[in-house]
Structure formats: structure tokens, C-alpha cells
Amino acid sequence: MEEAGEWEGDFDPFADPEERRVLFAVLDSFRQYRRTAHYNVTHVRRQNFYALPSSQWELLASPPFLILDSFNAVDDAIDANAEIADKILEAGLAAYGLDNKATSPKAFNTQGLKATQHGASPSTARPAWHDTTTTRDLEKARSTIRQFYRDWSEEGLKERSDSYEPVRLALSKHFKHISPTSRHQIQILVPGAGLGRLVFDLVQDGYSAEGNEISYHQLLASHFILNRTTVANEFILYPWALHFDNHLSRDHQLQKVMIPDVHPAKALYEASQGHEVPASERMSMTAADFCVQYRSEGEESRFDAVITVFFIDTAPNLLNYIETVRHCLKSGGIWINTGPLLWHSGKEQRNDDERKPSEGRNLGIGEAGSVELTHDEVMKLLEYYGFEIINSEETAQAGYIDNPRSMQPHTFKPQHWIARNK
Template sequence: MADNSTQSIDDHLEKQHFIRVCNAFKFYRTHSHRRINDSEISYRALPEHHQEMVPDFLENLENIRTCVDHNYEIIKLILQDAEYMFENQTQETIHDSVEDVKKTFPTSADMDKVRTTLKQFVRDWSPLGQQERDACYRPVIEEITHRFPIDLCERSSVKVLIPGAGLGRLALEFAKLGFTCQGNEWSLFMLLGSNFILNKCREENSLTLYPWVHQWCNNKYTEDQIRQAQLPDINPAGIPEDSNFSMAAGDFLEVYREPEEWDCVATVFFLDTARNVIAYVETIWKILQPGGYWVNLGPLLYHYAEMADEHSIELSYEQVKKVIIKTGFLFEKEEMDIKSSYTQSADSMFQYQYNSVFFVVRKPL
């Protein structure tokens, strides 16, 4: 009885979380318009001669409103049939009662995640994201294709896992190359986005998004804030019919417990999503087959550091490397200071760049 009660509580919490995430997307337009209205109020509070110096200010705010409204049209497509996204259950978000909505009202952090998801579409699925993909994805793809050359192995028999797959582009690239590949993602924001782009978008450059419309600071030109991005840059369905490609939802540590199941694990901007990075290292060791490879690229911006009511350990890369070696891995390649960024507008006056680490380690036979 206790187990059933616990499961019932877990199911309820999961549903509430799902509803809150959907509500955050639904609240996007209203939340964004409030910010625009605040700018209009501030402008109208200026002395009249100051207003006359920037006469196009209100016109630009109207352009921003239009871009927000257009983004919201894409959000509505993302949410369409969202309750059927998971095969094992229906969340019934469309029929929530008023009380459910009140209990699951989105937080400011939720709204930040909605905006981040929109920018992630650029990183993964727009020509504007090509530079970031080349810096972060290409070294990993080239390394794994080098380790498993098509003339020496049947790639469909090589199983590649991508934890923290985001909107699924890196995982799809491996599937296009013939590997059996699975992406794993925990964030419902990303899962809703990946479900939309992978399963519902079938024409190149068929969607227009305004990802920087929320960037109020560090704009060189007025037009930078309303610069558009076309997506997807490729047809996500354009992979061989016999491709073995999937996305799995859930916490990496809970979903992947089967020992020696994967030939390769590729982590890009993932290690620092851990509360306990040592647990990530041990799990990767466990699920890799003997002789398997772990390829990593990214920084160590620990996501739970300084977060209230969250336990987190923050190790230096030196410490992480010692953990990897003590776990049993053999280093085969290591490069420091890989210049990389994450959902960065190339036109912004403020640029945030990581000196990422890139390594390849092998689980010995």
C-alpha cells in the first residue's frame, strides 16, 4: 500500500510539473508583453525633448510586440498535442481545471527556460547556429567517426548515447551517419521542443523565429533585437529509413542502469548539469562496454551551484580528471581551451565564451 501511495504522489508531482512547464509556454506572450509595456511606460515618463531625440522608440516596441506574437505562434505549434508526447501516459494538459492552473503558475525561472529553449532552436536547427555547432559538435562527431570508421565496422551495430541531448541535433547527426543513437534529456522544456522539431517539422527553413527579441541590452543596432532565424536548416526526417534513432526522457542516472550496453557515450555541455559529477562518471563507466569510448566537450558551469535547497559539489577539472582515472578510464586524447559559446547572439556587444575541455577516454578491455 505504501508503494502505491508513493507512486501516486510521484505521478501527481510529475503531472503538476508537466502542467507548469506547459503553462510557462502558454504564458510567454503575456509575460513578454509586460516587459514591452514597462519600456513604453519608461519612455513616456521621459521629458518631451528626450522623447523627440528617439522618435522611433515606440515604433520599435511595436516591432518587438509583433516578433513576440510570431514566436507565440510557434509555441502554440510546440504545445499542440503535447499531452500525447509520452507513449506511456497522457497528461491531459488541455483539460486542466482553473485550480490546477493556479497551483502550477510558472515561475520567473520557468520563463527564463522558455526563452532559453527558443534560443536553443537557433543553436541546434538554424544556419545562425552553425558556428556554435562547428565548435561544439564537430570535434565530437569527427572523433567518434574516426574511432568507428565505416570501412572497418557496421555502424548500425555501434550504439551511441547522447545524454543532455537538448533539441536532438547532435543525436540526429550520428543517426544520419549510420550509428544506432539515442538522445537522453531530462528538461521538459527541451523535450517539448525536440518532440516538435524532430516529429513535426518536415520542410527546411519553413519556420521563422525571433530568438533575440528578449535581449534588451548590448544591442549594437536597433534591428539586432528583432533579427530573425530560419529553421530547421535541414529536414529532421531526412535520415535513412533503416536508421535506429530515438529520444529518451528522464534523469540520466535513473534511466541508464543496464551495464555494458553502449559502445560510446558523447557528452557536450553536460557534465556540469550534475549535482554530483562523480555519479555521472561512475554511471558512464558502468553502461559502457569494455573497449568503449567516452567523448566529452564542455565547461564546468555547475548548474546547481549556489541554488537554494539544492545539494551540489563543484569540482575543478583537475579533480574531475582524477575521478575519471580512479574510476578506471584511460585517457587517449585531451585538449584544453576549446573556444565555445552557448546560444550566443553573434551580433551582441556582450560575448560570453568558454574555454572548454575536450577529451576522449576508453574503458579498457
């Protein structure tokens, strides 16, 4: 896979002040992961614990409860997760030509500082991206790190299989006339590629797959896991440690998993054997607004298949997504979808990290207006836009970063459908 600095797409964060602000806030959210997690997760709980009557907190601090020991164990888990956050930050800074010591012009913030004949004093200058994050960005950093459980741990295999296997099976059936060694001819687009696992799996299956993602949190994390890990099971992750609700035991809360479950570079090398086109050349990523990037003239009728998994409900206006897929999908090409309809736009106000477009800029998914549709209405819309529904069915229940041992499982009944572009 190409390095993050070579991501394709209309996504230069330094060409637009708003993009620059968003990127800096995301970088800072990973920088502050350790400090804010320790404060919000354990420090505040210790304060509340010691506010109990002394007889009660002393009871709970003793065997068999050992609540203070549990707080210490959670602190250790936070530090392990923070190692991943630090590596994501390190990879992101390198990808965008920034550093952590304000020696890069892009990262410099000298406003209000005493200047020397060589510029700002190195002892006082700080990177412009420091202390720029928001509460929402911090939560997204925590969620992104937890998402490695779903996409890049052995324990997340079932959750991946529930979502990804119906897609892979549908592809193999639809393109059964293409031999495995010739699958590189099949061009697949995966919007909302997230941490890149589905794109990675499709390339291992022999296809040429292009992921698309707009979230800097996801882009930086996928770049780290795909390009910067050196062996399988390199990092320890505690996916549930920061959450104290609905655990049957502390052991469940402090479950440890290893990531990545495979070494991506090694796996791609092995997937290249016997193929005309190496796996690394069949895998790419665009960092851009899906509706802007793939409604452009150069993207018309490019792909044999578009795969959306837990994605279409991110659309404020699904009609824009449908029009975009129809534009970039070849005549006779297929759109395979698996996921729920948990419409994001109707549940919260604009995200802190959503772009505030410059004047005259194509807004893409940021255009005004939103609508929430039922599954039946989605099917009718597809037919209106000229798609033929090949198959539509409810799949087995599937989770999304779901703790299977929690007392409150969070699962969906995704709809799986296949539509052909006439």
C-alpha cells in the first residue's frame, strides 16, 4: 500500500485553513490520549472512590474487591493503548511532514513568542497543532483505537466475518467466471474504508481494491497499521478497559488482545505469489470526500463493484451516495451492501471535526439537508436510479466493536443486498 503522504484524492490539508485545523485537532487528540484517559477514566474515579465514607472505601479497597488495584490495572491498560496512540501520531506527523518539536514550518506557531535572529526561540516555540483538539476528537481517538479490536485482532474475527464474509462470498459468486489469478482485472471501490481491513482482505482474495476515507482519525490509524507495523501481534490492546459498565468481571474489562493479527506487509507479499500484479500494486487508498472524489469526470464508470459495509447510513442525504455510486460504477457493475440504517445525521449536530467549507468549494457530503429512510425506501430509490435489485435479505446479527462478554451487547440485524447498475 502507498504511504500516507502519497494518498490520492483532493485532500491537501495545508491548502485550506479548515482542513489544516481539522488535521491538527486529530493529531493532537492522539497526542493527548494518554493524559486525558488517565484523568477522565481513573483519576476522577479515584476522587469519587475516596469521597465514600472511610469504612466503605476501606472495605472495597481490601480483598476480595481490591478496587484500587483495579484502577491501577486500568492505568496500565491505558498506557498500553497510549503506545498505539503515540505510534499513530508518529506515523501521521511523518506522513504530513510535521514534527513534535516545531522545527517544521508547517508546524510552527511563533505568535506572541520572543523571536531571535533565526526566528522563534527553540525553547519557547511549540507546534501549532498542540492543544487544538476538541472533546469530540478525543472521543474519536479512543473509539478509533478500540476499533483495532474489530479489524485487526484475532478476537475480532467473528465480527469481521459476520460483516465481510457475505460480501466476499457475493463477489466470488458474481465473478466466478474470472480465475483467481486474473482477479486483478476486477476493480473494486470500498467507500468508508476505515482501518483498511476489508480492502486488505479483498486484495488478498486477488482483486484490485481502492479504499476511500475522509476521517483523519481513520486515515492515520490505517496508515499506521498497514505501513508501520513490523510483525504480527506487535502491540497490546485493551479494547474495553476504559469502560466500567456492564462487565461480569474485571478480567473481562481488562481483556488483552494483540494487534495486528497478521503482519500486513508479509501477508501482501505472500498474496502476490502466482499473480501477475503484486498485491501492493492492487491496493490503494484515496483520502477525500466520497461524493466529491467519485462524482468527478475522471471517475466515471471506473469500477466493476462498489462495496459498502456499515457505511450508507453515514450519508446525510443518501441520494448523493446513490448518484455517486451510479456515476463511478460500470454498466453491469454491482453494488454490494451490508449494514444497518443507523442514520447518523438525525442523532446529533454537526461534528466538531466536520469541515466548514471555504466559499465556492464543492461540499460533497457536507451539503445542507438530510433525510432518514427505511430499508424499503432505499430499495425503491435504487430502482428509481436504474439499479436492478439482484438480492436483498436480512443477515445474522452482527456487532460493531461489540464486547461479546458484556452484559449489554450492542448488535444489529444488517440488511445485505446486491444491486446491478443497468
